[in-house]
Amino acid sequence: MKFGKKGKLAPRFIGPFEILEKVGAVTYRLALSPSLSEVHNVFHVSMLRKYHPNPSHVLQWEPLELRIDMSFKETPIQILYHQVRQLRSKAVPLVKVLWRYHDLEEATWEHKEEMKAMYPNLFYP
Known part of the structure; x- marks a missing residue:
C-alpha cells in the first residue's frame, strides 16, 4: 500500500x-x-x-x-554512497541515504550539506 x-x-x-x-x-x-x-x-x-x-x-x-496527525518522521539509517555531480558552473556534493522502513531500492540522493546539518551522526568526524 x-x-x-x-x-x-x-x-x-x-x-x-x-x-x-x-x-x-x-x-x-x-x-x-x-x-x-x-x-x-x-x-x-x-x-x-x-x-x-x-x-x-x-x-x-x-x-x-x-x-x-497520521504522519511519521523519516529517519536515515546510513549513508550508502558519496558523489559529486558536476554541473556547468558548480559541483554539487550528494549522498545516497538509506531510510528506515525502506528497502535498498528506495534509497534517495540528498544534498550532502543538508544531511550533514540535520544528521551529523551519519558522517565520520
Whole structure:
C-alpha cells in the first residue's frame, strides 16, 4: 500500500494487507492493522502494489510510529554512497541515504550539506 511521498518519484509502501472486498471499479477495502485504525481503509488501485508470494519469503513487518496527525518522521539509517555531480558552473556534493522502513531500492540522493546539518551522526568526524 502506498503511504505518502518524500521527494520526486520516491514511493513509500507499507504492508502487505489483505483485500477484504472490491468496493468500486478501481477501489478496494483493506484489512489494516490496529495501529492504522485512524486511516480510511478504502484505497484506489493506483495506491496498491501486487504481492508475489514466495514460499521461502518471510515477511518482517515493522509497525510505523505514527503521530496524532497520521504522519511519521523519516529517519536515515546510513549513508550508502558519496558523489559529486558536476554541473556547468558548480559541483554539487550528494549522498545516497538509506531510510528506515525502506528497502535498498528506495534509497534517495540528498544534498550532502543538508544531511550533514540535520544528521551529523551519519558522517565520520
